[in-house]
Amino acid sequence: MNTKNLELPSYLEKGESVTKTLAAIKEREVVLEVKQLSKTFDSTKGPVTALNDVSFKTHRREFVTVIGPSGCGKSTLIRILAGLETQTHGEVLLDGKAVSGPGPDRGMVFQGYTLFPWLTVKKNVMFGLSCQGKTRATAESEAMQWVDLVGLEKFANAYPDQLSGGMKQRVAIARSLAAQPRILLMDEPFGALDAQTRVRMQEYLMEIWRNIDITILFITHDLDEAILLADRILVLKAHPGEIQEVIEVPVPRPRSSEQLLSPEFLATRQRLEELIHPPLDNDDTKPNMFRMVNVDDDVEPLL
Amino acid sequence: MTFSTSNWFVPRTSLNTVRSRWLTILSFLVPVLIWCIVSYTPFIWHPNIQITEPGSVSYFKTGIQVKRDRFDAEVEKARKASVKIPQGVRVNPVYLPAPHEVAIAFYTSFTTEPKRRSEQWLHESLWHSITVIFWGFFLSSIVAVPLGILCGTYATFSKFHEPFIEFFRYLPAPAFGALAVAILGIHDAPKIAIIFIGTFFQQVLIVANTTRKLDLSLIEASLTLGAKRLQLLFKVVVPGILPDLYRDLRILLGWAWTYLIVAELIGTSSGITWFITQQARYKNFDNVFAAILMIGIIGLFSDIVLSKLGRKLFPWDKTTTKGG
Ligand SMILES: Nc1ncnc2c1ncn2[C@@H]1O[C@H](COP(=O)(O)OP(=O)(O)O)[C@@H](O)[C@H]1O
Ligand SMILES: [Mg+2]
Numbered sequence: 001m002n003t004k005n006l007e008l009p010s011y012l013e014k015g016e017s018v019t020k021t022l023a024a025i026k027e028r029e030v031v032l033e034v035k036q037l038s039k040t041f042d043s044t045k046g047p048v049t050a051l052n053d054v055s056f057k058t059h060r061r062e063f064v065t066v067i068g069p070s071g072c073g074k075s076t077l078i079r080i081l082a083g084l085e086t087q088t089h090g091e092v093l094l095d096g097k098a099v100s101g102p103g104p105d106r107g108m109v110f111q112g113y114t115l116f117p118w119l120t121v122k123k124n125v126m127f128g129l130s131c132q133g134k135t136r137a138t139a140e141s142e143a144m145q146w147v148d149l150v151g152l153e154k155f156a157n158a159y160p161d162q163l164s165g166g167m168k169q170r171v172a173i174a175r176s177l178a179a180q181p182r183i184l185l186m187d188e189p190f191g192a193l194d195a196q197t198r199v200r201m202q203e204y205l206m207e208i209w210r211n212i213d214i215t216i217l218f219i220t221h222d223l224d225e226a227i228l229l230a231d232r233i234l235v236l237k238a239h240p241g242e243i244q245e246v247i248e249v250p251v252p253r254p255r256s257s258e259q260l261l262s263p264e265f266l267a268t269r270q271r272l273e274e275l276i277h278p279p280l281d282n283d284d285t286k287p288n289m290f291r292m293v294n295v296d297d298d299v300e301p302l303l
Numbered sequence: 304m305t306f307s308t309s310n311w312f313v314p315r316t317s318l319n320t321v322r323s324r325w326l327t328i329l330s331f332l333v334p335v336l337i338w339c340i341v342s343y344t345p346f347i348w349h350p351n352i353q354i355t356e357p358g359s360v361s362y363f364k365t366g367i368q369v370k371r372d373r374f375d376a377e378v379e380k381a382r383k384a385s386v387k388i389p390q391g392v393r394v395n396p397v398y399l400p401a402p403h404e405v406a407i408a409f410y411t412s413f414t415t416e417p418k419r420r421s422e423q424w425l426h427e428s429l430w431h432s433i434t435v436i437f438w439g440f441f442l443s444s445i446v447a448v449p450l451g452i453l454c455g456t457y458a459t460f461s462k463f464h465e466p467f468i469e470f471f472r473y474l475p476a477p478a479f480g481a482l483a484v485a486i487l488g489i490h491d492a493p494k495i496a497i498i499f500i501g502t503f504f505q506q507v508l509i510v511a512n513t514t515r516k517l518d519l520s521l522i523e524a525s526l527t528l529g530a531k532r533l534q535l536l537f538k539v540v541v542p543g544i545l546p547d548l549y550r551d552l553r554i555l556l557g558w559a560w561t562y563l564i565v566a567e568l569i570g571t572s573s574g575i576t577w578f579i580t581q582q583a584r585y586k587n588f589d590n591v592f593a594a595i596l597m598i599g600i601i602g603l604f605s606d607i608v609l610s611k612l613g614r615k616l617f618p619w620d621k622t623t624t625k626g627g
Contacts, residue, residue: 084523104529114524118542118619127538128528159619179528 011267014250022248025231028060030096031215032081032183037090039076050076052240054090058183058215065218065230069276073241074219078187081217082108094182104128107181111188113168115160121171122147122156128179146174149208166197170204177208183215190225199257202228206255223272227265228255235275245275335402342401349393358389368394400589408589409596425578429597432563432574435491439498439566440559444552447506454507455514456540465511468504476501476562480569489570497569501562502555509551517543546613546620553609560602 014022039051050073058064066074079085081092083102092099094106115124125146129139147156150170160168169189176184190198202225209216220226226233233247250264259265317323341348352374357363360377374391381388395401400408412425423431453460476497483493483500517540525539567576575594582590613620 082523082527084526102523102526104527106527108524108527110520110524112520114518114520116521116525116539116543118545118617127525127530131525131529131531131534131538161619161621175528185527 008267008270009263011247011250011264011271013264013267014248015252015264018248018250018252021253022231025059025062028062030057031060031062031094032058032217033093033096034081035091035093037077037080037092038088039073039080039085040088049240051080051087052242054241054243056234056243056246058217060215061209061213063209063216063218063229063231064234065220065226065232066234066236067220067223067226067272067276068236068241069238070221072236072238074221074236075187076241077236078108078185078217078219082106082185084108104132104179105182107176107179107184109169109172109176109184109186109189111191113160113165113172115168115171115175117160120157120159121152121163124160124171125175125178127175132179143174143178146178147171149177149211150174150204164197165193166201169193169201173205173208177212177214181214183217186216186218188219188221191221198222198225203256205229210254223269223276224260226272227251227268228257228260233268233272235272237275247271339402342395342399345393349395351394351396352391353394354389354391356390359384359386360389363389368397397586398588400592404589405592405596408587409593412590412593422581423578425594425597428573428575428578429601432567432576433601435494435566435574436498436556436559436563438491439495439562440502440556442495443499443502443506447503448510448548448552451507451510452514452536452540452544454511455517455544456536461511465508468507472504472508477565477569480565484570491573493570494563494566494573497566498559498562501566502559505558506551506555509555510548513544513547513551514540516547546617549609549613549617553606553613556609557602557606560598 034054034056037051037054038049041048041050054077056064066077068074076085080087083099083106086100099106116127119127122140122143125143126139129142130136134142144153144156147153150173152167152170152174155163155167160171163171172189173184190201193201205216206229208214216229218226218229220229227249228251230249233249234243235245235247236242237244247268249268251259251262251268252264311318311322318326350371351368352371353368354363354365354374357365359381363369363377369391371393374389378388417424450460450464454464455461479500480493480497483496487493487496521543522535522539525535530538563574564576567574568580572580575598579591579594582588582594
């Protein structure tokens with residue numbers, strides 16, 4: 001989309017309601033605090049710094065999205081937060097307490113669904129509950145509430161293999177939420193879905209988020225998705241992965257995909273494009289357009 | 304798919320039911336047919352002559368078999384000397400009985416009383432073999448499967464056990480025959496030990512590898528849902544690998560039959576192998592074939608039963624429900 005020539009307001013300009021909402025969020029308690037997080041991988045080609053000095057806070061019931069080019073360390077960041085990877089430096093605090101290692105207080109939704117194929121939808125959702133030592137009956141009734149919430153009661157006894165991608169991801173969300181995490185970490189959860197399903201899933205997720213007490217940290221490489229969902233956007237840059245800007249989204253809630261063309265939305269989108277796709281002086285990613293086959297047509301003069 | 308019904312060679316696509324049924328039947332029918340042709344048409348092979356009338360040849364006796372060229376030479380000689388010409392019919396060697404002979408032997412070997420009172424009926428021999436296999440395989444599995452799963456899950460177990468097992472699996476199980484007899488006596492114990500040795504080491508390594516193939520992200524997902532050590536093993540790793548583990552065990556059970564034949568020869572020979580060697584000594588090759596056939600039938604039948612059971616047990620598993 002070319003937004004360069006449009007007359008747009010600044011993405012920093014916010015309406016009154018948005019300013020109020022954002023201020024209210026900042027008043028709330030801090031759920032997750034990340035302090036000077038760094039991560040260096042030792043690969044065969046020498047050390048790779050995936051993350052460098054990343055610090056931020058998320059408040060209760062805040063929706064934060066993280067966006068950045070491919071390979072900038074988004075997955076590394078969320079995996080450290082989930083405890084699946086250990087940081088080289090820095091600290092992760094959940095409700096003020098340092099965490100290390102994975103735990104049910106930080107739910108995770110992966111791009112690849114990761115449902116247990118041998119369990120039915122209901123039993124997948126029950127997994128976290130029975131790990132916490134709940135009785136079968138309690139776990140089952142609680143799980144069914146979550147299955148209802150994501151609208152899959154009819155498929156409660158189906159195996160994951162029998163579901164579509166969108167349905168699988170709804171089960172994965174229900175499964176994570178059922179374990180009652182303080183924060184839900186999502187790593188490009190809708191990245192593998194087709195465009196229509198993705199839009200519906202975004203609406204689903206916002207609906208769920210509105211109705212329950214959950215803080216969400218959501219990773220994406222899709223600009224529209226990052227804006228549509230977020231209160232704040234953390235924009236990362238690559239090599240090394242650092243936060244280059246934090247954007248407070250000026251689009252009022254409740255959101256819907258109709259706002260994709262609103263001035264606030266486009267202004268934010270323009271800013272993200274500048275940050276993520278900076279104009280290159282020496283563009284070596286441009287294809288080398290020599291003619292593989294001689295084309296004898298009369299279209300060329302028209303171009 | 305219309306495409307696959309018109310074409311016999313579409314990669315990784317199943318044939319229609321009529322075709323696959325026919326191919327299955329043919330896969331058994333063709334070998335039997337070849338056997339019939341070789342057995343019943345004298346001009347295909349039949350390299351020997353069975354003497355029906357020794358004539359003037361002193362070393363020919365009624366019923367013995369001689370090579371055809373030898374027989375022809377003797378006939379020629381007798382003709383020249385104008386003495387009584389020997390008579391004979393073309394036959395296959397004794398070690399290749401005709402299908403109907405084996406079929407009859409198959410029936411009679413079950414109904415014939417053993418020659419000596421100390422000897423066993425065929426079905427008793429078979430049952431004895433099956434119990435030896437069962438115990439060898441069972442004892443191996445109850446140790447190897449848990450160990451393999453631990454090795455596949457935790458590097459600590461893997462590094463501590465696998466190098467030695469890797470070394471040991473190259474030692475041929477039959478090499479331990481004499482040792483097993485010396486330690487465990489001459490009856491069933493050393494035979495079970497040979498099957499155990501032959502199965503165990505492969506089993507640990509195969510189960511460990513199957514465990515390692517479990518999608519790591521499933522383990523990670525379970526950790527973020529709060530699964531702890533034992534829960535991780537029993538609620539994720541074990542159910543996650545179960546269909547593959549089951550397939551591994553089916554294949555390993557087939558290998559155990561191979562070790563059985565060696566195992567039964569050590570100490571006092573017993574079971575189906577005893578029956579086969581005994582019958583070969585009496586030159587009852589029809590019985591030998593019948594017994595070998597019996598092993599094949601038991602193997603095939605038990606595998607079909609296990610495969611059907613697998614589909615019942617693992618309804619979510621795509622690889623067992625399709626094909627197989
Ligand atoms: N296990 C690993 N070993 C070595 N390098 C890694 C490993 N995981 C990620 N990296 C590197 O870290 C960088 C960030 O990766 P990742 O977090 O997956 O990026 P993103 O999710 O933003 O696409 C990449 O350059 C990648 O090559
Ligand atoms: Mg990633």
